Amino acid sequence: MASSFIDKARITVRAGDGGNGVVSFHREKYVAAGGPDGGDGGKGGSVILQVDDNLSTLLDFRYKRKYSAPNGMDGQGARKSGKDGADLTIKVPRGTLVRDAETGEIIKDMSNGKPYVLCKGGRGGWGNSHFATPTRQIPRFSKGGTPGQSHDILLELKLLADVGLVGFPNVGKSTLLSVVSRAQPKIANYHFTTLSPNLGVVYVGEGRSFVLADIPGIIEGASEGAGLGHDFLRHIDRCRLLIHVVDVSGSEGRDPVEDFDAINAELIQYSADLEKRPQIVAANKIDVMEDPENLERLRKHVEKLGYPLFEISAAAHQGVDGLMNKVSEQLSTLPPIVVYEPEYVPRPPVIDYSQPLDIQRTDDGIWVVDGPWLQRLMSNVNLNDYESRMYFDRTLRDSGLYQRLEEMGIHDGDTVSLYDYEFEYQQ
Incomplete structure (x- = not known):
């Protein structure tokens, strides 16, 4: 006699990539010098887990194993930003434990009703209008979007009963x-x-x-x-x-x-x-x-x-x-039902430095850096966090990027552009 109850499942989830920014210049009759008006790409959709009390099994995940949120749309001219990718909500029974498929560590205990962002969508790339400054009036470059996060996870249902x-x-x-x-x-x-x-x-x-x-x-x-x-x-x-x-x-x-x-x-x-x-x-x-x-x-x-x-x-x-x-x-004398604390700590992405970076110096002196591993790195760091920013800086240094820039003639105070992040170079 086969059981229709499914209480473990392995699935792959992937957030959407950010859309690309575009290079565009304002074109209008009787306007002699239209400025840059390339719009930014939209952000990719995130993957969100949500408790649904109408579900009592993980049966749905037997038939569908891969879940992907939509990508963000590319930007357009006239400073029009691309449309953001819609978030993908995956419903699970209350009491579902979310584990990392490789290590088995607990990522999240879905015991309360709060939604949980499992994979964040990629950031949209900047259009050339974003790079315009008083001294950089005709930027002829834009940035691609960053990839969305992805994860192989195990879902494990533990009933919430007293x-x-x-x-x-x-x-x-x-x-x-x-x-x-x-x-x-x-x-x-x-x-x-x-x-x-x-x-x-x-x-x-x-x-x-x-x-x-x-x-x-x-x-x-x-x-x-x-x-x-x-x-x-x-x-x-x-x-x-x-x-x-x-x-x-x-x-x-x-x-x-x-x-x-x-x-x-x-x-x-x-x-x-x-x-x-x-x-x-x-x-x-x-x-x-x-x-x-x-x-x-x-x-x-x-x-x-x-x-x-x-x-x-x-x-x-x-x-x-x-x-x-x-x-x-x-x-009445016993503590409440156990809620498991997260154990999983995101691992830094594995960087393959053998993949070459594309480095170009624009006419107005901006050093533009691009490359697949740099995209992945930027999709996994939080540049608003000090420790994450320090890790990012060490990775760029260890990769040999700074040495290549110096060999190519970069000077203190020059601007380095990495997707939607810019900084002044200091030796």
């Missing part, structure tokens, strides 16, 4: 969820009934509610990827509290103490943090219990470990109200 139902398959988790909330999970008497996590909201009184998740049945070996367990263990990471459902009926010949210990071993092996996660044990199916000794052995075992035990029958609606009240009471 409480997670854990236990072996077919112990009654789905039935319990359906009884205490309005959720309508698929329920049947066979293993792996639940192929995707189900969420329900439990109301226990005025102003008191919490989100309960039915995590698919875990089997021994799940932490190593056996069965379905490994795909869904990650959803327990977010839960503040676990309800450990154990079948004490003996109808399938299972030992409740062994089942309880096996599930906890899987949780601990998957994540050491889960060992400290608060648990409430729900001894289920007491209405069809064949041997009361099973219940008593389980009670002594879990209470010795410090876990409270509630006797319930989800199918008969027996004991569930008391269990839910206890859950609500305990949640």
Whole structure:
């Protein structure tokens, strides 16, 4: 039986390139000397992630893996700037972790409703009107736009639920969820009934509610990827509290103490943090219990470990109200749902200095520098930030650009033009 639930996906996103500036001069009848009027290129569209609470899976990303925002348009004459590329908004379920595909580091936890700019669009290039000054009245050059940022990312969905139902398959988790909330999970008497996590909201009184998740049945070996367990263990990471459902009926010949210990071993092996996660044990199916000794052995075992035990029958609606009240009471003392902090630090672009730069000196003494690696470099630095600007300066020096300019005869105070950035050269 195949699962339609998709909780991991790898995609490539690319922001739009900036449009090129143009060289243009004003041409009008009876006007003897029209000035430069080339417009700037538009900026490229950015890629933005946005939470959509109507989504519950990453299924859409199975069919589409590449996302690109539009480029900015080139500038025009008459000082007309090119149109900006439209931003591309990608909608994801709440609770999606965005990771760098290469390192696995967390870029962003999409748990709140704020949009996140994942890739910035390229800056538009300047038209020649931008370079006009009192001493440079006829600039005959413009600048190309810079490339938009791109990124290979992993999307990983971790459900945002306060409480997670854990236990072996077919112990009654789905039935319990359906009884205490309005959720309508698929329920049947066979293993792996639940192929995707189900969420329900439990109301226990005025102003008191919490989100309960039915995590698919875990089997021994799940932490190593056996069965379905490994795909869904990650959803327990977010839960503040676990309800450990154990079948004490003996109808399938299972030992409740062994089942309880096996599930906890899987949780601990998957994540050491889960060992400290608060648990409430729900001894289920007491209405069809064949041997009361099973219940008593389980009670002594879990209470010795410090876990409270509630006797319930989800199918008969027996004991569930008391269990839910206890859950609500305990949640009021626990910290909020975990939100993961970003780990990813953007790496400086790899510069291939073997690619030659094109250096030209205009008639009015401007040193214009162009080249593919310089484009990439400028799309990844923030020239308004001091440290970024210092890195930019070191890179230009290490590349041999300054040495080439000196060999070509540059003087102190000359203007160097790099796309939409200009500076006075100082030795």
